[in-house]
Amino acid sequence: MEKYKIGEVIHYYDKIKVAIVDLTNSLAVGDRVRFVRGGEDLFTQYIESIQIENEKVEIAKKGETVGIKTQKPVKEGAEIYKD
Secondary structure (H helix, E strand, C coil): CCCEEEEEEEEEECCCCEEEEEECCCEECCCEEEEEECCEEEEEEECCCEEECCEEECEECCCCEEEEECCCCCCCCCEEEEC
């Protein structure tokens, strides 16, 4: 399956390890995603939780801004691809 871009990190909260992401495609809990910056793969993880305005959701749609917990730190501008 070919990977496709689902969003970009616009902010990262270091202490709570949460990335704020502008979505360009839908995202669901359980999806496997890859974080990429400058053409370099940073890491891959499964989405364990998604929040919109501090409310947990199972699915987020294109155009929404969400918070997702990350396993590793990630910088602003990193792109997220669904595997």
